[in-house]
Amino acid sequence: MxxxxxxxxxxxxxxxxxxxxxxxxxxxxxxxxxxxxxxxxxxxxxxxxxxxxxxxxxxxxxxxxxxxxxxxxxxxxxxxxxxxxxxxxxxxxxxxxxxxxxxxxxxxxxxxxxxxxxxxxxxxxxxxxxxxxxxxxxxxxxxxxxxxxxxxxxxxxxxxxxxxxxxxxxxxxxxxxxxxxxxxxxxHGLVNAKKRDSQDICFVPDGKYADFIERTTGQPSEPGPFLDQEGRVLGQHKGIIRYTKGQHKGLGLSTEQPLYVLEKDIASNAIRLGPDSALWSRTLTAERMNWISVPELTGPMAVTVKTRYTQREAAAVAEPLAGGCIRVTFEEPQRAITAGQAVVLYDGDTVVGGGTICGT
Structure with missing residues (x-):
């Protein structure tokens, strides 16, 4: 049956x-x-x-x-x-x-x-x-x-x-x-028994996200300034969509100290750079929350948190904010928390819920 x-x-x-x-x-x-x-x-x-x-x-x-x-x-x-x-x-x-x-x-x-x-x-x-x-x-x-x-x-x-x-x-x-x-x-003699796992984003297998976006939209991403933390111009970037927070490679700058992408300012088409130490944060805010193990978050809750798939989860406290958003405060600072990425909250092996990072 x-x-x-x-x-x-x-x-x-x-x-x-x-x-x-x-x-x-x-x-x-x-x-x-x-x-x-x-x-x-x-x-x-x-x-x-x-x-x-x-x-x-x-x-x-x-x-x-x-x-x-x-x-x-x-x-x-x-x-x-x-x-x-x-x-x-x-x-x-x-x-x-x-x-x-x-x-x-x-x-x-x-x-x-x-x-x-x-x-x-x-x-x-x-x-x-x-x-x-x-x-x-x-x-x-x-x-x-x-x-x-x-x-x-x-x-x-x-x-x-x-x-x-x-x-x-x-x-x-x-x-x-x-x-x-x-x-x-x-x-069972399946044809794909030894087939390798897919690792890439299916529609951008070569990893060239910016090229895909420009080809699909027909709109080139305009160059703009690289700025340091004080606002001084360090050089020119090749289009803001070609960079992500925490990026170090491919900046094309010759500097005494290593520099990383800290922030992208869409309004001015500028990318702010700084040292690795400026990438660490103890908090994040998230939106578009979906709750699974609980109907909603009504007060502070101790959880472990992942802000990237490859990351080990970190201890934190999540608390509700207005409009269905949340704030997460980590016990230890986390590196390069990036807007747009998923944040997922766990209680042991159970997914409490998750959402989209919108700020730090």
Missing amino acids: SNGHVFVAMSGGVDSSVAAVLLQQAGYQLSGVNLRMFHNEDLGESPSRTCCSLSDAEDAALVARRLGFPFYVFDFAQTFRDTVIRNFIEEYQQGRTPNPCAECNRSVKFGALLQRVRTLGGDYMATGHYARVERDETSGRYLLKRGKDRSKDQSYFLYMLTQEELAHTLFPLGGMEKSEVRQIAEA
Whole structure:
């Protein structure tokens, strides 16, 4: 007897393929779905250089055929352009550094796709994310927890999931190590068992964000002054979208002491530089908060916090501000807290909530 109908979001990689294997073994009725996020030719990229390509869709289709369940391709290119890519460009143009993977999860994978799945009669959507969903029987709330494999844990990118979305989402790999996943893929003869993980932003695989923005908008980023902390001109930058807070390499300046990007002033098109010591802060403010383990933050709360995916979380206290924003005060100063990035709050392995950094 089926445990329900699950649509598995299959990228063509090993993780989502093994998620499908595990769900099939658990007795679910499966359908595979590959998302066409964009058309490679539209971005001027070689399909072999990026994820979400035709070859990835073919790999996903081969896995679905081998396992014996239906496979579909949903074209969400327009939704992806209107949400993820538009947000990416606008954030950079406003001097912030966005997190497109989090925005994609919010708008496309757990937004548009999950809505489509529910419309088609699916009980659940599943992905190959390394995270866990549990239900707190006391509070009745669904909880998002870190994946067992801390080196692969992706809960940071999932902080925006709502209670409704968590109720209809399955993460079969949450309790597994990556090495186990590859072993299962090999045991089942999956075509992608040894396929390497994708590391790049899918629509900018060469990492040249500014070139992508200029090509997409048709608007070059104008040069402007590099300033020191006293406002003295140190040289010329090559366009404000080409730099991010904390950056040291690629400034093109010859100075006695190392200099780092401290601040970008969009109004004057100036970039302020200074020493590493000026990058450290004990506070941040965040907006667009989404709460998971609690309905809302009503008072100060001791948490651990990540302001970047690769960062170890740091002890802090979060407190509510007007308008649904929060202030986070760290026990120890943190380096290069950057507006536009995600801040995620944890209580042990449980995600309390998260939002977008808007200041320090």
